[in-house]
Amino acid sequence: MKIVTDISQWIKLRKSLPKxxxxxxxxxxxxxxxxxxxLVEKSKKENDITxxxxxxxxxxxxxxxxxxxxxxxWEEDINLLENAEVxxxxxxxxxxxxxxxxxxxxxxxxxxxxxxxxxxxGHFDGVLTIVxxxxxxxxxxxxxxxxxxxxxxxxxxxxxxxxxxxxxxxGCPIIRESDGLAFSSRNLRLSKKxxxxxxxxxxxxxxxxPLKQIEKQLEQNYIKVDYLEEHFERRFAAxxxxxxxLIDNFSLEEVEA
Amino acid sequence: MKIVTDISQWIKLRKSLPKxxxxxxxxxxxxxxxxxxxLVEKSKKENDITxxxxxxxxxxxxxxxxxxxxxxxWEEDINLLENAEVxxxxxxxxxxxxxxxxxxxxxxxxxxxxxxxxxxxGHFDGVLTIVxxxxxxxxxxxxxxxxxxxxxxxxxxxxxxxxxxxxxxxGCPIIRESDGLAFSSRNLRLSKKxxxxxxxxxxxxxxxxPLKQIEKQLEQNYIKVDYLEEHFERRFAAxxxxxxxLIDNFSLEEVEA
Numbered sequence: 001m002k003i004v005t006d007i008s009q010w011i012k013l014r015k016s017l018p019k020x021x022x023x024x025x026x027x028x029x030x031x032x033x034x035x036x037x038x039l040v041e042k043s044k045k046e047n048d049i050t051x052x053x054x055x056x057x058x059x060x061x062x063x064x065x066x067x068x069x070x071x072x073x074w075e076e077d078i079n080l081l082e083n084a085e086v087x088x089x090x091x092x093x094x095x096x097x098x099x100x101x102x103x104x105x106x107x108x109x110x111x112x113x114x115x116x117x118x119x120x121x122g123h124f125d126g127v128l129t130i131v132x133x134x135x136x137x138x139x140x141x142x143x144x145x146x147x148x149x150x151x152x153x154x155x156x157x158x159x160x161x162x163x164x165x166x167x168x169x170x171g172c173p174i175i176r177e178s179d180g181l182a183f184s185s186r187n188l189r190l191s192k193k194x195x196x197x198x199x200x201x202x203x204x205x206x207x208x209x210p211l212k213q214i215e216k217q218l219e220q221n222y223i224k225v226d227y228l229e230e231h232f233e234r235r236f237a238a239x240x241x242x243x244x245x246l247i248d249n250f251s252l253e254e255v256e257a
Numbered sequence: 258m259k260i261v262t263d264i265s266q267w268i269k270l271r272k273s274l275p276k277x278x279x280x281x282x283x284x285x286x287x288x289x290x291x292x293x294x295x296l297v298e299k300s301k302k303e304n305d306i307t308x309x310x311x312x313x314x315x316x317x318x319x320x321x322x323x324x325x326x327x328x329x330x331w332e333e334d335i336n337l338l339e340n341a342e343v344x345x346x347x348x349x350x351x352x353x354x355x356x357x358x359x360x361x362x363x364x365x366x367x368x369x370x371x372x373x374x375x376x377x378x379g380h381f382d383g384v385l386t387i388v389x390x391x392x393x394x395x396x397x398x399x400x401x402x403x404x405x406x407x408x409x410x411x412x413x414x415x416x417x418x419x420x421x422x423x424x425x426x427x428g429c430p431i432i433r434e435s436d437g438l439a440f441s442s443r444n445l446r447l448s449k450k451x452x453x454x455x456x457x458x459x460x461x462x463x464x465x466x467p468l469k470q471i472e473k474q475l476e477q478n479y480i481k482v483d484y485l486e487e488h489f490e491r492r493f494a495a496x497x498x499x500x501x502x503l504i505d506n507f508s509l510e511e512v513e514a
Contacts (some may be wrong), residue, residue, distance in 0.1 A: 011421070019276050100419035103366045104385075110360045128361075136421040162357035164268070164393040 001082050003089045007096040007137070013088075014139060021048035025140035025167075027131065030054040031071040031185035032080050035175040039144040040084045042172055051138050052081055054091040059102050060126030066245065071188040090137070097133060106132050108155055115151050115236050116247065119226050124155055131156050135167050143167050148174045148182050150234065150249045174250075176202075182248050194242040197223055205237040205248060208255045258339050260346045264353040264394070270345075271396060278305035282397035282424075284388065287311040288328040288442035289337050292432040296401040297341045299429055308395050309338055311348040316359050317383030323502065328445040347394070354390060363389050365412055372408050372493050373504065376483050381412055388413050392424050400424050405431045405439050407491065407506045431507070433459075439505050451499040454480055462494040462505060465512045 004010045017023070024043030028036050036052075043050040054077060061067035081089055105125050111117075112124035135143065145153045150171075157169045174182050180202040181187065181195075190198055200221050204214055211228050218225050218239060226238035226245065230252065238247045261267045274280070281300030285293050293309075300307040311334060318324035338346055362382050368374075369381035392400065402410045414426045432440050437459040438452075447455055457478050461471055468485050475482050475496060483495035483502065487509065495504040 007421075098419075100415060103368075104363065104416050104419040105366065106361065106363050108361050133420050136423065139423065158357060159361050162355075162361040163390050164264075166393065166396065 001078075001086050001089055003078070003091065005091050005093065007092050010090055010092070010137065014137070017049065022142075023047055023049045023051060023138070023140040024142045024144065025051045025053065025134070025138045026144050027053045027055075027134050029056045029070065029185065030077050031073045031188065032077045033175075033183040033185060033187075035146050035148060035183040037080060037084060038175050039146060039172050040081070040086060042170070043142065043144050044085065046142060047140075049087045050085075051088045051090060051140060052086050053134050053138065054089065055097060055130065055134070057097075057126060057130040058094060059098070059129060060123050062120045062122050065243075069189060071185050073188075090134075092137075097130070102129070105129050106159065108159065111151070111158075112155055114231070115227055115229065116238065117151070119238060124152070127152055128155060128159050132159065132163070132165075135160070135165050138167075140167050142170055144170050144172055146174060147171050147249070148184065148247070150236070174248075180206075182246075184246060186244050186246065189244045190242060194244065197221060197241045198246060201237070201239055201241065201246060202248060205235065206250065206255060211235075258335075258343050258346055260335070260348065262348050262350065264349050267347055267349070267394065271394070274306065279399075280304055280306045280308065280395070280397040281399045281401065282308045282310065282391070282395040283401050284310045284312075284391050286313045286327065286442065287334050288330045288445065289334045290432075290440040290442060290444075292403050292405060292440040294337065294341060295432050296403060296429050297338070297343060299427070300399065300401050301342065303399060304397075306344045307342075308345045308347060308397065309343050310391050310395065311346065312354060312387065312391070314354075314383060314387040315351060316355070316386060317380050319377045319379050322500075326446060328442050330445075347391075349394075354387070359386070362386050363416065365416065368408070368415075369412055371488070372484055372486065373495065374408070376495060381409070384409055385412060385416050389416065389420070389422075392417070392422050395424075397424050399427055401427050401429055403431060404428050404506070405441065405504070407493070431505075437463075439503075441503060443501050443503065446501045447499060451501065454478060454498045455503060458494070458496055458498065458503060459505060462492065463507065463512060468492075 024047035026039040026043055058067060106128040107125045117124050145156060147153060153171045160169045176182050179199045181198050201223050204217050207214055215225050215228050224240040228237045233252050234249050235252060236249045281304035283296040283300055315324060363385040364382045374381050402413060404410060410428045417426045436456045438455050458480050461474050464471055472482050472485050481497040485494045490509050491506055492509060493506045
C-alpha cells in the first residue's frame, strides 16, 4: 500500500494511474473498524484499484470537544489497510485540504436541516464540502459509504446527482457487533459501563413500541436521547452516553415484534 | 457541430469521447458576441475538442426582470458557433440542471460579498453552483472565462482550487467595441441613446481622477452608479443605463493620464 500525505504528490500520482483501470474509494476519518473494512472489501471486489482516505475533517464538527476527543489509531489503521490489500492511502493535511480557509462551502437547504443536521448545525455543510473535495481528488468510479450514517449517505448521493459528479455513490449495510451495537469509531470512547448502556440503546430503539415509550425507557437507563424519529420508512436514533454521541437507524421492517 | 440538449444523452456522449484528446469548454448564457468568440478561438487553439455550453442560469439572477429581459438570440448563436467550428454545443434544460430544485448550493463566504455580490445577493452562489455542475458535466482540461466578469473569474478560479477540480481555469482579456465599451449581451437592450451613454460610461471610468469625482460626472450624465471601487490594483465599475446593468474593470496601470 502506498501512503500519500502530500496533496500535490497525490494529484500527480492520480494522473499517472492507468485510465482503463476502475477505481473505488472509501472515505474515512480513521479509527477504522469492521464497518469501514466491509466497504473496503466491497471496493476491492468491484474495482481494479482501491483508495482509502483518512482525514479527520474539522469542518464537520460543531462540537470542539467531540473533535478533540475523536479517537485516533493511525498505526492500527495502516495495519488493517495493509492486510486488506488497499492500494493507496490518501491522508492529507488540514492546511492542504482547506487552502481557502473553508471560504468555499457546499450546502443543502432541506433534508440537511433535520435529524443530525438539526442537532449539529453546520455538520452537513462540512460533510458535503469535504466529500466533494475528495471526490474531485480521487476521481473514482465508485465511492462506498455506510448506511450507519444514513442521512449523510442520502445527502451525498443526492449531491453527486445534483452536481453530475461522475462517481457512483454506493450505500452499504450497517455492520454490528455481536450484541447488536453498530460499529462506530466513537464506541472506543465508552467505559465498560458506557458500553453496556450502548448495548441497551441498540436494543431499545428496535422495539416495536410507540417512540415516546421507547424514549422514556432510554431516559430510565440514563441514556440522553437526542432524537428518535421515523422518516422514509426508517427509524433514526441519536443519543448521548457518557457525553459520547451515538447514532443508529434501520428500516421499519426490521422493528422487532 | 453536434447540438445536445438532453443531459443523459450528453453524459453518454461525454463518456464516449476519446480519453487522449484534450478538451476545452466555454460556458455562456447565449446571446454570443465577440467576447465569447475570443474564448472559443483560444479553446480551439489549445485543445483537440471544444465544447460550448449555453444555459441561461436562473439562479444567478437576483432580479426577475433582468432574467426575463436577458436577450436571447438562439439561431444567431448557433450560426456563430458553427462558423467558429465548435465541436459540441451543450444547451441543457433548467429542469435537468436543477433536479434538486437548487437545494444543493455552492457558496463563498468572503470575496463574493463585495462589488457585484453586494449589489446582487445570491448572485455568486448561483454562478458557482452552475459552474461546478458544468465543470462536472464537461470534464474539460481547460475552461475559459472572460475578464469582464473579473470577480466571477477570480471566484471560479479559487473554487476550482479549493475543490481540486482537475479543470484548469483560464482568464481571457476583455474584448471591446471600437468605442471602448466592453462587449456584453446586455448591450443589446440599450436604445441608441442608451448606447451613447454606455460609451461615456466606458470613457469616464478610465479617467485618472478621484473616484468621487468620476462618480459625480457619471451622475451628471444620468448614469446611475452601482459601484466604483478599487481592489487588488484594479478599478471596478457597475452602473445602470436605462435600467440595464453594465459592468467593467481594468488594471490601474491602464488608467488614462
